[in-house]
Amino acid sequence: MPDSIHLTVATVVPRDGRYLMVRESDGGLEVINQPAGHVEPGETLQQAALRETLEETGWQVRLTGLLGFSHYRSPRNGKTYYRVTFVADPVAEVPGAVLDPDILAVHWLSHDELRGSGQLRSPLVLSDIEKHIGNIFYPLDFICNISGDY
Numbered sequence: 543m544p545d546s547i548h549l550t551v552a553t554v555v556p557r558d559g560r561y562l563m564v565r566e567s568d569g570g571l572e573v574i575n576q577p578a579g580h581v582e583p584g585e586t587l588q589q590a591a592l593r594e595t596l597e598e599t600g601w602q603v604r605l606t607g608l609l610g611f612s613h614y615r616s617p618r619n620g621k622t623y624y625r626v627t628f629v630a631d632p633v634a635e636v637p638g639a640v641l642d643p644d645i646l647a648v649h650w651l652s653h654d655e656l657r658g659s660g661q662l663r664s665p666l667v668l669s670d671i672e673k674h675i676g677n678i679f680y681p682l683d684f685i686c687n688i689s690g691d692y
Contacts, residue, residue, distance in 0.1 A: 547621075547622050547624065548580060548621055548622065548623050548624070549580065549581045549624050549626075550578055550579060550580050550581065550623055550624070550625045550626075551578060551579065551581060551587055551590045551591040551594060551625065551626050551627070551628065552575075552576040552577065552578035552591070552594075552625055552626075552627045552628070552666070552670060553576055553577045553578070553591045553592075553594070553595045553603060553605075553627070553628050553629075553630050554576055554609060554627060554628070554629045554630070554670050554671060554673075554674050555576075555577070555595065555599075555601065555603055555629075555630050555631070555632055556629070556674060557632050557650060558650075559652055560650035560651055560652050561576070561650065561651055561652075561653075561656070561671060561674075562576075562577065562595075562599055562601060562603075562632065562648070562649075562650060563575065563576060563648070563649050563650070563651045563656070564576070564577060564598050564599060564645050564646075564647070564648055564649070565645070565646045565647040565648075565649060566598075566642075566644045566645050566646060566663070567644045567646060568644070568663055569618070569619070572646060572661060573661050573662060573663040574649075574651070574656065574659055574661050574662050574663065574667065575662070575663040575664075575667055576627070576667060576670060577594050577595040577598040577599050577601075578594060578598075578625070579593075579594040579597070579598070586685075586687045587626050587628075587685055587687075588605055588628070588682070588685070588687070591605060591626075591628045591630070592605065595630065596636065596639070597641065597642050598641060598642050598645050598648075599641070599645075599648045600635055600636050600639030600641060600648065601632055601633070601634070601635050601636070601648075602632075602633040602634050602635075602636060603630035603631060603632055603633055604630055604631045604633050605628045605629075605630045605682055606628075606629055606630055606631055606682070607628065607629045607679035607680060607681060607682060608626070608627070608628055608629075608679055608680040608681070608682060608684050608685060609627040609628060609629050609670055609673045609674060609678065609679045609680075610626075610627055610670075610673060610678070610679070610680075611624070611625070611626050611627075612624070612625045612627065612666050612669065612670075613625075614664055614665070614666050616664065623664075623666075625666055626685075627666075627670045627673075628682075629674055629679050653671055653672075653675060656668055656671060
């Protein structure tokens, strides 16, 4: 059977030397991840990143750059993930926001805390944080959204 392919987005949101992260349930395991999820039909990558960040953390953010495009095949489930990661500034925490049911907690964690956690959802989590620390990102207009008939 062919590998399952998934297009996902993630958002790296820094504030005061810490990063907006979620503790979530993934197949019975508790793991740490950036706000992330699948792109829904009809959504742009940017819309998906903003939606997933709000749904998973209760935070509204402003996208400021593109960290990159990653490929990862999970040895645990055999799925291949193509992930577009954005960097964003926190704007406001939404009072009373209802989070996705898989989200157990929202945290602001430092790079050192993430490196030492041993509970990251995938190697992409730390890789994206380190890209941000290294100032490796691209302008948002790197992604071209075209709609309508051709």
